[in-house]
Structures are given as C-alpha cells and as structure tokens.
Amino acid sequence: MTSKTMNVSLVGVGGQGILLTSDILSKTAALAGLDVKKSEIHGMAQRGGSVISQVRFGEKIYSPIISDGASNLLVSFERLEALRWRQLLAPDGKVLINDLNLTPVTVSSGQQPAVTDMDARLKAEYSSALYIDALSIAQAIGNTRAMNMVIAGAISLLTPFGDDVWAQAMRERIPANMLDVNLIAFKAGRNALCA
Amino acid sequence: MKQPLLLSANEAVAWAACKAGCAVASAYPGTPSTEILENVAKFKDTIYCEWAVNEKVAMEVVIGASIAGARALTAMKHVGLNVAMDPLMTYTYVGANGGLVIITADDPGMHSSQNEQDSRNLVKFARAALFEPADSQETFDMVVEAFEVSERFQVPAFVRLTTRTSHTSTIVDVGDDFGPGTPERKPYMKDIRRYVPVPMFARPHRLKAQERTEALRTFACKTPSNRIEAGDHRLGIITSGVTYQFVKEVFPEFTVLKLGFSNPFPSDLVKQFAAGVERLLVIEELDPFLEEQMRALGLRVVEHATELNMFEMNPARLLALRKELLGDVELPETRRADAGLPTRPPVLCAGCSHRGVFYTLARLGATVTGDIGCYTLGAFPPLSAMDTTICMGACIGNAFGMEKAGIKGRLCAVIGDSTFFHSGLTGILNVLYNGGKVTTVVLDNRITGMTGHQENPGSGKTLCGDPAPVTDIAEVAKAMGFKRVVTVAAYDLPELERVLKEELDAPEPSVVIAGGPCRLAAKLWNLATYGVDEAACKACGACFKLGCPAITRGAASPDGKRFKAHVDPVQCSGCTLCIQTCKFGAISKIR
Numbered sequence: 001m002t003s004k005t006m007n008v009s010l011v012g013v014g015g016q017g018i019l020l021t022s023d024i025l026s027k028t029a030a031l032a033g034l035d036v037k038k039s040e041i042h043g044m045a046q047r048g049g050s051v052i053s054q055v056r057f058g059e060k061i062y063s064p065i066i067s068d069g070a071s072n073l074l075v076s077f078e079r080l081e082a083l084r085w086r087q088l089l090a091p092d093g094k095v096l097i098n099d100l101n102l103t104p105v106t107v108s109s110g111q112q113p114a115v116t117d118m119d120a121r122l123k124a125e126y127s128s129a130l131y132i133d134a135l136s137i138a139q140a141i142g143n144t145r146a147m148n149m150v151i152a153g154a155i156s157l158l159t160p161f162g163d164d165v166w167a168q169a170m171r172e173r174i175p176a177n178m179l180d181v182n183l184i185a186f187k188a189g190r191n192a193l194c195a
Numbered sequence: 196m197k198q199p200l201l202l203s204a205n206e207a208v209a210w211a212a213c214k215a216g217c218a219v220a221s222a223y224p225g226t227p228s229t230e231i232l233e234n235v236a237k238f239k240d241t242i243y244c245e246w247a248v249n250e251k252v253a254m255e256v257v258i259g260a261s262i263a264g265a266r267a268l269t270a271m272k273h274v275g276l277n278v279a280m281d282p283l284m285t286y287t288y289v290g291a292n293g294g295l296v297i298i299t300a301d302d303p304g305m306h307s308s309q310n311e312q313d314s315r316n317l318v319k320f321a322r323a324a325l326f327e328p329a330d331s332q333e334t335f336d337m338v339v340e341a342f343e344v345s346e347r348f349q350v351p352a353f354v355r356l357t358t359r360t361s362h363t364s365t366i367v368d369v370g371d372d373f374g375p376g377t378p379e380r381k382p383y384m385k386d387i388r389r390y391v392p393v394p395m396f397a398r399p400h401r402l403k404a405q406e407r408t409e410a411l412r413t414f415a416c417k418t419p420s421n422r423i424e425a426g427d428h429r430l431g432i433i434t435s436g437v438t439y440q441f442v443k444e445v446f447p448e449f450t451v452l453k454l455g456f457s458n459p460f461p462s463d464l465v466k467q468f469a470a471g472v473e474r475l476l477v478i479e480e481l482d483p484f485l486e487e488q489m490r491a492l493g494l495r496v497v498e499h500a501t502e503l504n505m506f507e508m509n510p511a512r513l514l515a516l517r518k519e520l521l522g523d524v525e526l527p528e529t530r531r532a533d534a535g536l537p538t539r540p541p542v543l544c545a546g547c548s549h550r551g552v553f554y555t556l557a558r559l560g561a562t563v564t565g566d567i568g569c570y571t572l573g574a575f576p577p578l579s580a581m582d583t584t585i586c587m588g589a590c591i592g593n594a595f596g597m598e599k600a601g602i603k604g605r606l607c608a609v610i611g612d613s614t615f616f617h618s619g620l621t622g623i624l625n626v627l628y629n630g631g632k633v634t635t636v637v638l639d640n641r642i643t644g645m646t647g648h649q650e651n652p653g654s655g656k657t658l659c660g661d662p663a664p665v666t667d668i669a670e671v672a673k674a675m676g677f678k679r680v681v682t683v684a685a686y687d688l689p690e691l692e693r694v695l696k697e698e699l700d701a702p703e704p705s706v707v708i709a710g711g712p713c714r715l716a717a718k719l720w721n722l723a724t725y726g727v728d729e730a731a732c733k734a735c736g737a738c739f740k741l742g743c744p745a746i747t748r749g750a751a752s753p754d755g756k757r758f759k760a761h762v763d764p765v766q767c768s769g770c771t772l773c774i775q776t777c778k779f780g781a782i783s784k785i786r
Contacts, residue, residue, distance in 0.1 A: 013539065023364075030199040030366055037330075038201070039363040041306050048744050049541035062440040064330075064363040067511045069529030080536065087530045104539040108747040109577045109739045110758065112537040144765070 005058030006159065007066040011085045012077025013102050014051045017148030020173070021075075022053035024152055027169035028161050029057035039064035048105070050081060073158055077134075077151060078102050079118055086125050094158055095129040096193075097122070098151055130154070130193060137188050146185035153189025163190065202367045204334040204360040208270065208298055209234035210369050211338035212242060215294070216376030217268050219260035220244040221253040223617065224646040225272035226307040227361035228300035232270060232658060233649075239659050241375040246649055246658045249587070249617040254279035254297075258286050261295040261351075262390060264381035266342050270298035273314045274586060278618070280317065283351065287322045288392060288400035290349035290407070292381045294342035297323070300356045303480050304507030307358075309567070309584070311506070313481035314355055318458050322404050324352040324411055325458035326420065327436040331365040337420060337455060346381065348414070350407050353458075357480065359437045359507070412459040420455030421464055430497075430520075431472025433465065433489070438480045438508050445513040460488045469494050476520070480508040543572050545745035546720060546768030548685040548711025549638045552609070553580035554741055554772070555691045556636075561605035561699055562597065564590040566619075568611040569644040577742045581609065588618025594633045595626050605699040608635045613643035613651040615668060624675055626704050634698045634705045637668050638685075640713040648716040672706040679705030686711060688775045714768050723769025724786040725762045731781035732759040738773040738782065746773055 008025065012018045019040055026038035040053035054066045068087045075096045076082035082097045089095060106112040115121065122129065134150035141150075149170070156166050167183060174182050202210065208231045212220060220242050222232040235244045247253035250271045260267035271279060276299050283297070299318075302308040318325045326341055328334040334356065341352035388396050415421060426449045434442045435454040442451060452468045454461070469475050469489075476497045477486040483504055489496055501516040517524050543550050553573035556563050557580040565571055565581035566589065574581035583593055594608035610619045615637050626633045643649040650656040652666040672680045679701060683694045691709070698705040714720050727749065734757040738746050745768070749761035762773070762782065774782045 014541065026364060027201060030201050033199075035366065036201065037363055037365050039359060041358070041362070048539070048544070050539045061365075062443040063510050064359050064365075064437070064440065065509045067509065067514075067527075069527045080539070083533055084536050084539075085532075087532045089530065103747045104537050105542045105742055105744045106540065107537045108744070109742055110736065110748070111576055114748070115536065 005056060005061065006073070007071045007090070008055045008073045008075065008155075008159070009066055009071040009085065009088045010053045010055070010075045010077070011081045012051055012098070013081065014048050016051070016077045017145070018051050018053055018077055021148045021152050021155070022055050024166070024169045024173050025155060025159070026055045026057070027173060028166050029055070031165050031168055032161050034058060035061045037061045037064040050084065052085065073155070075151065075155055077148070079122060080104070080115060082129075083115070083121060083125060095126045096151070096154055096158060097126070097129050097131050098135070098147075099131045099133040100135050132189065132192055134189060137192055138185055141181065141185055141188060143181045143185070146181050149182040149185035150189035150192070153186040153191075154193040156186070156190055157193050199366050200369060201364045202331045202335070203230065203362055203364045204328065204331045204356050205230040205300075205362070206234045207331040207335040207367055208268075208338050208354070209238060210367070210373070211335045212268050212296075213238040214369065214373060214376050215339045215342040216266055216378040217242050217296070217342070218265035218293075219257060219267040220269065221247045221256040222270045223247050223250045223253055223275060224643055224649045225275045225300075226646055227302060227358045228270045228272045228275070228298060228356070229646045229649065230361075231298055231300075235268070236658050238375070244658055246651065248652060250275035250279040251281060254282045257295055258282055261286075261291050261293045262383065264293045264383045266294040266378060268296045268298070270300065272308065273299055273301040273312050274308060274310065276314050276317055278587065280321070283321050283323070285392060287351055288397060288404050289389060290400075290403065291345050291351050292349070292383065294345035294378075295351045296338060296341045296345060297351055297353045298356060299353060300358070300361045301481070302358050304358070309586070311481060313484060315458065315484045316482060318353045318355070319484075321351075322408055323458070324348065324350050325456065326352065326354045327455060327457050328354065328356070328360060329437050329439040329453070329455070330360065330363070331367045333455060334360060335367050335369060340420065342378070344414070348407055348411055350411065355436065357437055408459050412462065415456050415459055415461035416464040418456050421461055422453055422455075423468060424451045424453060426450040428471055429473045430476055431468060431474065432476045432478055433468070433485060434478045435485065436480060438478055441508055441510050441513050442478055444510045445517055454485065457485065460485070462488075462492055465489060466492060466494070478503065478513065478516075481505075540575060541572060542575075542742060542744050543569060544715055544768075545743055545766045546714040546770035548640050548709070548713070549573060550578070550741055550743065551685050551688055551691050551772055552636060552638060552695075552709045553578040555688065555695055556580040556607060556609070558692065559605055559696055559699060561607045562602060564593040564597065564608045566590040566610040566614045568614055570609060570611055570638050573609070575742075577740050587614055588622055591619055591622030591626060591633065591635055594635075595629070595631045598631055598633055606633060607695070607699055608633055610635065610637055611644065612637060612639040612641060612653045612668065613649075616652045616666070620671070623672065623677070623704075623706060627676055631704050632702060634695075634701075634707060636695070636707045636709055639668060639708050639710045640716075642713045642716040644713050644716070648713065668708050669706070677704060677706050679703055680708075681705065682708045682710060684711065685709045686771055688772065714770075720768045723784050724764045724767045725769065725773065725782050726764070726785035727760045727762055728781045728783065729759060731779050733779050733781070734759045735778070737776045737778065741772055741776060743773060
C-alpha cells in the first residue's frame with residue numbers, strides 16, 4: 001500500500017443510500033485523476049440488512065478490499081453499525097457517524113437484547129468521532145431521501161477533493177430532476193460539519 | 196481531457212459484448228451476475244437480449260445463436276452454471292460456430308449464495324476455454340478476446356468473474372473508437388454429422404474436442420493474457436483472477452506468473468516459469484485448481500499451514516501467509532469485531548406479501564420446504580416457517596420425497612413466481628403424476644425480487660421493457676390436471692388460514708397461489724401509516740410475531756419483560772397484517 005492511498009469504508013443499513021454515496025465518492029476521485037476501486041456487498045443485504053461499501057483511491061490501487069484496521073475513514077450511516085464495523089478502522093483513522101438509530105428486527109421482536117448504553121460505547125470506541133444528524137438536516141430541506149447526500153457533504157470535508165469536483169460527480173450520477181435538492185443537501189452537510 | 200469511465204466488471208462485460216458485435220444475449224438473474232444482462236440491455240439497439248426462464252434455456256438459446264453463426268453471450272451465477280451444464284457438455288463436443296462467451300460469476304465467501312463452488316472445475320470438465328480477469332479493464336479486454344478465441348478454436352469460452360470483480364468498479368478505457376462491432380458472420384450450413392451427435396457422430400467429436408484442448412493449451416502458453424511480471428526470483432508466485440490484486444499488495448517484490456487464461460492449463464509456460472524461480476508458490480481463490488495441475492506436472496509447490504482454499508481471499512490472509520513463509524512482516528493489531536452486538540440480518544420488507552403466508556404456516560405447524568428468493572427469509576425467527584432450502588425449484592421435489600419417506604404432519608412446499616417458472620413446473624407435474632399429496636404454495640409477487648426486480652413470464656414485460664404475455668400460474672396448474680387450485684389474497688389472514696388448512700389437510704395434491712405485488716417493485720410502500728394506541732396495547736407481543744421491520748419496541752411493561760408495540764411511520768407501508776393480529780384493536784390507521 002502506498003502512503004498516498006486513502007481507504008474509506010461506508011457502512012449502514014440497506015436502503016439508506018450507501019451505494020449511491022460510494023458511487024459518487026469514487027466518481028469524484030476518478031474525476032480528480034486518481035486510480036479508484038469501489039467494492040460493495042449487496043444481494044441479500046439489500047433487505048434491511050447490514051451493508052458495506054469500500055472505496056480506495058490513490059496513485060495505483062490493487063486490492064478492492066480494505067483490510068481490517070486499514071480504513072482511514074469509517075463512515076457509518078447508523079449508530080449500531082458504527083459499533084459493528086469497528087475492526088475496519090485504522091489506528092489513526094477518522095470516524096463520521098450519522099446520529100441515527102435504526103432498531104434491527106432481531107431487537108424489536110425481542111430475540112436479542114438492545115444495546116442500552118450506546119452513547120457510552122460509542123464514546124469508548126471512538127473518542128474523537130464526528131457526528132452529524134443527517135436525517136434532521138434532510139428533513140429541514142424537505143426530502144428525507146437526500147440524507148445520504150447530507151452525509152456526502154460531510155465526507156467531502158474529510159477527503160481531499162474540492163466541492164466543484166463533487167458537484168460534477170453528482171451531476172453525472174444523479175437524475176436532473178433530483179439534482180438540485182441533492183446539491184442543497186450536500187452543501188447543508190458540509191456546513192453542518194463545519195459548524 | 197477524456198472523462199474516466201468507472202465500470203464494474205459486470206458493466207464491462209456489456210460494453211465488451213457491444214464492441215465484439217455480440218448479437219444475442221440471454222440469462223437468468225442471480226447475484227453477483229445480474230447486472231450483466233441489465234447492462235447489455237443498454238445496447239439493445241445492436242444486441243438482442245432477454246431474461247430467459249432459467250440458465251439451461253439461456254444456454255440453449257445462445258447455443259442456437261452460435262450454431263446459426265452469430266456471436267452470443269450468456270451470464271449466470273456459479274450455481275446457475277450447474278443448471279446449464281447439460282447443453283454445454285455436448286456443445287463443447289460439437290464446437291462453437293459463431294463465438295459463444297459464457298460468464299460465470301462465482302461467489303467466494305458466499306455473500307449471497309448457498310455454496311461457494313469453484314466453477315473453474317466445471318469449465319475444465321466441459322473442455323471449454325477459461326479467462327480469469329482481475330479487474331474491469333481486463334474483463335472488458337478478455338470478453339472481446341474470448342469471442343475471438345471461441346471462433347478461432349470453435350470452443351465455448353468462459354470468463355470467470357467473482358463477487359469482487361463483478362461488484363468492484365474500476366477505471367476502464369474502452370478505446371476512442373468504441374462502438375458496436377461488425378464481425379464477419381459465420382455461415383450456417385446444415386450438417387447433421389456436426390449438429391446431431393448421435394453416437395456414431397459423437398465419437399469423432401470426442402477426438403476433435405481433444406485436439407481443441409491441445410491447440411488451446413499451446414495458445415495458453417503464448418497469449419499475452421498470461422504474463423510473467425519479473426521480480427525477485429527467490430519466490431515465484433502463480434496466481435489468477437482477482438487474487439492477483441492481493442498478491443501485488445502483499446508480495447509486491449516477487450516475480451509473478453499471472454494467469455489470465457487458465458484452462459486448458461498452460462503446462463509449458465508454467466514449467467518454464469518454475470525453472471526460473473527458487474520456490475514456487477500458488478495463490479488462488481477457492482479450490483486448488485492450478486495447484487493440482489502443477490503437482491500433476493511433477494512441480495514442487497511451497498507447502499504452508501495457512502488455509503487458503505476456503506472462503507474469500509483478502510490481503511489479510513495473504514499477510515498471514517507471508518508471515519508464515521518469510522517471517523518478515525508483523526500482523527497488525529486490529530480491533531476485533533464485537534460479537535456481542537444484536538445482529539441485523541436481512542428481513543422481508545415492511546408490507547411484503549410473503550409475510551402473511553409464513554405467519555399462517557407457522558400457526559399451522561407445517562413442515563415447509565422452501566426455495567431460493569426473498570422468501571427464504573421466512574426461515575428466520577420470528578416467522579421460523581421454513582425447514583429446507585436446497586436450490587432453485589427444489590422445494591417441490593423435496594416435499595414429495597419427505598411425503599414418500601413418511602414424514603408426519605402437515606407438509607407444504609413454498610416457491611416464488613420466478614423460481615416456479617425457473618424450475619417448479621416440472622416439480623409439480625411430478626407430484627401430480629406420481630400421486631403425491633403435496634401442497635405447493637406459489638408466492639406470486641409478479642417479479643424476481645431478491646436480485647433486484649427483474650421481469651419474468653408472470654410480470655408482463657421483457658428485459659427490454661416490451662410487453663409480454665402474462666402466464667397465469669393457476670391456469671397452468673389446471674391444465675396439467677390439478678383438481679385443487681386456489682388463489683388467495685396474501686393479506687387476508689383468516690382467509691389464508693382457512694385455505695391453507697384445507698389444502699394442507701386435503702388427501703390430494705394442490706397448488707395455492709398467494710398473490711400480492713412486491714411493494715418495493717410496485718412502489719407501494721406508503722399506502723397508509725398505522726399507529727399504536729398506547730393505552731389499548733396490552734404488550735401481548737402478537738404483532739411482533741410477524742417480524743415486520745416497521746413494528747418496533749415501545750414502552751416496557753412494569754416488570755420490564757414485555758413491550759408495547761410502536762409502528763415506525765417511515766417504514767410502515769399500510770399492509771393491514773398487524774391490525775389483523777391485534778386482539779385489542781390497539782393498532783389503527785393514522786394516515
């Protein structure tokens with residue numbers, strides 16, 4: 001692995017827009033002239049299960065898989081999933097967590113105990129994690145489905161690409177009639193993490 | 196500046212098919228191969244493409260196109276190849292006319308499959324050619340080359356993808372001159388000696404097949420797809436497919452023989468490579484396919500204790516191998532996964548039309564043989580309404596076998612509409628013909644669900660979105676001769692229970708069609724929203740037994756052991772099932 005390579009793992013729950021977010025991140029890196037690999041696991045995971053997508057970019061990328069302990073950035077779209085994928089994070093890696101709880105059906109149906117001390121465990125696991133309430137921000141914009149682009153806006157501050165490159169990637173990937181609200185969501189996410 | 200093109204290997208196959216002038220493409224969906232035909236459909240102006248009812252039919256269609264002289268492509272997941280083997284085994288004897296390319300998408304690690312068979316064994320078994328690309332660019336280049344090789348050697352040519360090539364996007368240069376290819380079409384001439392391999396004609400084919408194998412083995416030693424990357428020769432590594440990427444990451448300084456074309460095995464090239472290195476190491480994903488052939492050549496291969504022949508390869512596993520063999524690396528201290536967290540398995544969607552059937556079958560205490568699709572999720576708690584799942588279409592034969600083996604109690608086979616068309620038709624006919632009593636429930640949501648909503652013979656549309664005849668499953672069963680054929684609404688729990696009890700207890704075979712559209716596909720996810728009256732809810736837990744992701748835990752009872760229900764308004768799709776399970780009228784429509 002060259003020192004310039006950046007490894008980003010995006011995790012969350014099927015249906016949250018993780019794959020689109022990783023698509024746009026990888027497109028942004030490609031537009032910036034870097035080599036990119038984006039690997040995702042879907043299939044059975046699309047029905048409310050855990051989802052993971054991994055994006056690597058740099059001068060030359062070989063492995064599509066990020067080893068445990070090698071993610072420079074771990075982005076979790078949900079709080080429990082942030083705990084689930086802790087092994088991915090590099091010792092000096094950054095963590096971005098969407099401040100959202102989605103109860104798995106294993107808990108809601110009473111088969112498995114809930115995590116009752118989530119705040120404490122997240123704090124113990126990630127002392128300097130960044131949090132963003134992307135759902136509330138997306139609600140304020142008027143489109144909860146743009147939550148993923150709010151998160152993308154926050155990711156943009158933790159990755160080395162200008163927002164103009166991000167906007168270009170979004171223009172290429174998002175249908176024209178949905179583009180404006182997603183660009184607004186992206187900006188709102190960027191501003192929220194700055195604040 | 197040219198815009199970089201990011202393609203998954205699945206997408207790259209479609210671009211390559213266009214460039215190579217492929218004329219006919221046919222496939223049945225299956226993760227991780229599904230997106231191949233979905234992307235071929237983007238080139239439908241030059242490629243006829245379709246969803247076949249199953250992989251065997253798809254293989255027969257592309258063999259037909261190849262016999263007619265056109266270039267043709269089929270794609271399937273590894274277990275789909277098992278279904279398609281019968282026509283393939285003979286066509287490799289007959290020999291391809293127009294170029295025939297077969298994509299098999301293996302799933303090491305079983306991300307979305309019931310086994311992790313290494314399809315390379317089947318390719319060798321069938322005496323076909325085999326390319327193993329390591330990324331999307333190679334996939335694009337090799338699919339184009341595979342068409343050429345297929346025509347030049349008259350052999351069906353495989354391109355083997357795996358989940359980590361199929362579902363990894365990498366930058367691809369499709370060339371400045373990209374456009375639909377116009378290869379010279381092979382003439383079709385009637386020739387029963389070739390195309391009707393009765394035994395007297397098949398025996399000469401057997402010899403020809405052997406000649407092709409040897410000619411391809413010579414080709415394999417010369418093709419640029421097999422290349423030596425020079426490096427430190429104290430260790431020589433032979434690898435193929437995506438595993439190459441992990442080798443470059445973990446053993447960057449050593450010399451590598453990268454096999455992009457691995458069957459027939461390039462024996463002379465491998466022997467030559469082996470002669471130039473001190474130690475010979477094979478790194479491949481799944482079975483020791485290359486390794487066994489190297490050992491058969493009498494080559495000494497490095498032995499190691501690190502297990503590599505099961506599950507998905509990754510850099511961490513190779514790092515452990517490097518530590519064992521060379522002792523010059525330390526394994527990084529990483530956090531361990533937290534095994535104590537509640538799991539988040541996939542679940543049937545809120546409002547899924549399959550849920551009521553499983554809820555009812557669980558109440559009836561039936562032994563349920565299941566099948567492949569979203570509805571396999573009915574096996575898991577709290578529904579727990581499935582006993583077996585073996586392969587596409589197996590549920591009906593399995594149930595009949597259990598019946599004949601004398602299993603006690605109610606017995607039922609459950610199959611989705613797409614799986615029924617794929618390989619359930621023959622199963623129910625067998626039950627009827629042999630006097631079985633099995634009840635087959637077809638969960639008819641008019642779409643191929645699990646793979647992401649592909650059209651099928653029940654959906655009224657083709658792959659390209661054109662209108663198609665809608666096959667009525669009830670009419671099919673009646674035409675076969677079933678006396679008991681019942682269609683029941685999937686959201687009416689009392690009626691479901693009445694019908695299923697009657698049919699399961701009947702002394703005759705029956706087919707029950709439980710119909711309701713896939714809410715995700717039909718975009719019916721917000722018909723209504725329900726709420727729970729906290730005062731009326733007695734925390735009895737009845738609605739939790741539905742396993743609906745929209746029903747979550749509300750306030751705890753005073754003893755803390757039971758919980759009131761809460762309906763998540765974002766997920767609730769208004770299907771009415773929870774209202775029907777509540778004896779206290781605590782759940783009602785709020786919007």
